[in-house]
Amino acid sequence: MQNAEFDAQNQTDPQCYTNITEFWSRNPNNEIYLRDLPSVIPGSKEYFEIILAARRKYIYYFSSMSEWLKESPSKKLLEIGCGMGTDALVFAQKDFSVTGIDLSPVHIDFAERLFKLYSLPGKFMEGNAENVQFKNSSFGCVYSFGVLHHTPNTARAINEIYRVLVPTGRAVIMLYHKNSLNNFVHWITRRGFENVVNTEDAPITQRFTKKDVRSMCSQFRVCNIRTEYLYGVGYKFIYDYTPRILFNILSKIIGWHLVIYLKK
Numbered sequence: 001m002q003n004a005e006f007d008a009q010n011q012t013d014p015q016c017y018t019n020i021t022e023f024w025s026r027n028p029n030n031e032i033y034l035r036d037l038p039s040v041i042p043g044s045k046e047y048f049e050i051i052l053a054a055r056r057k058y059i060y061y062f063s064s065m066s067e068w069l070k071e072s073p074s075k076k077l078l079e080i081g082c083g084m085g086t087d088a089l090v091f092a093q094k095d096f097s098v099t100g101i102d103l104s105p106v107h108i109d110f111a112e113r114l115f116k117l118y119s120l121p122g123k124f125m126e127g128n129a130e131n132v133q134f135k136n137s138s139f140g141c142v143y144s145f146g147v148l149h150h151t152p153n154t155a156r157a158i159n160e161i162y163r164v165l166v167p168t169g170r171a172v173i174m175l176y177h178k179n180s181l182n183n184f185v186h187w188i189t190r191r192g193f194e195n196v197v198n199t200e201d202a203p204i205t206q207r208f209t210k211k212d213v214r215s216m217c218s219q220f221r222v223c224n225i226r227t228e229y230l231y232g233v234g235y236k237f238i239y240d241y242t243p244r245i246l247f248n249i250l251s252k253i254i255g256w257h258l259v260i261y262l263k264k
């Protein structure tokens, strides 16, 4: 089922996808974790180890996402917007059979290199979330983390997830939360969302409410939304000095990540 409200809200100019691709190819995701380590060589084992450790620290709820996906009808997983393959690697280590697509060829190269370094099987290829190149019912589970708010037609991409899942298949999607502390801070400071290392910002960064998400995911039988991640590495020392109990409570209310657990 298409969702006209959200599709109408967005434009689909082909140049838009070129801009998105080029932005992410110039600004590989996760390099914020290396901003104080300029001598680390991109694509080296050290580079990936630093990124993997940082993600274990900041994406503290990864295990609840993987537990949800583990109960899928099969562990054949499609990651949409796989970036440099860091989460795909953890899924592969947990015995998922991983295919990753991303608009950026630079990210795909990184993901292939990462899997080679860790001697794990995984398939990576360029692809667009809004027009996924696989047939209906091709995957037992789909994962997409921090991607679909960077594409113009988020609702169309969610329809694609529904389409490629087998019946009772499961998905996890992370989208940015509109009613969050981080969105408020960025509004006050007028800072972009994805420009911490360089000065340019991502061409598109949408933010959604839980109501928006329920509307875009209405075709799924189950749609549970949790709010996580009050803030992360961008807040530097504030992150480490925030009492964990306060961080956890506020994350559940005004966290930056809407983590969406879906079942077809």
Ligand SMILES: C[S@@+](CC[C@H](N)C(=O)[O-])C[C@H]1O[C@@H](n2cnc3c(N)ncnc32)[C@H](O)[C@@H]1O
Residues within 6 Å of the ligand: 020, 021, 024, 029, 030, 080, 081, 082, 083, 084, 086, 087, 101, 102, 103, 104, 107, 127, 128, 129, 130, 144, 145, 146, 147, 150, 151
């Ligand atoms: C913030 S990064 C997240 C990457 C990865 N999921 C992670 O957590 O490290 C956003 C990614 O989404 C990809 N992307 C944006 N729009 C896309 C689309 N329409 N189809 C496929 N990938 C897309 C970008 O190329 C980029 O790699």
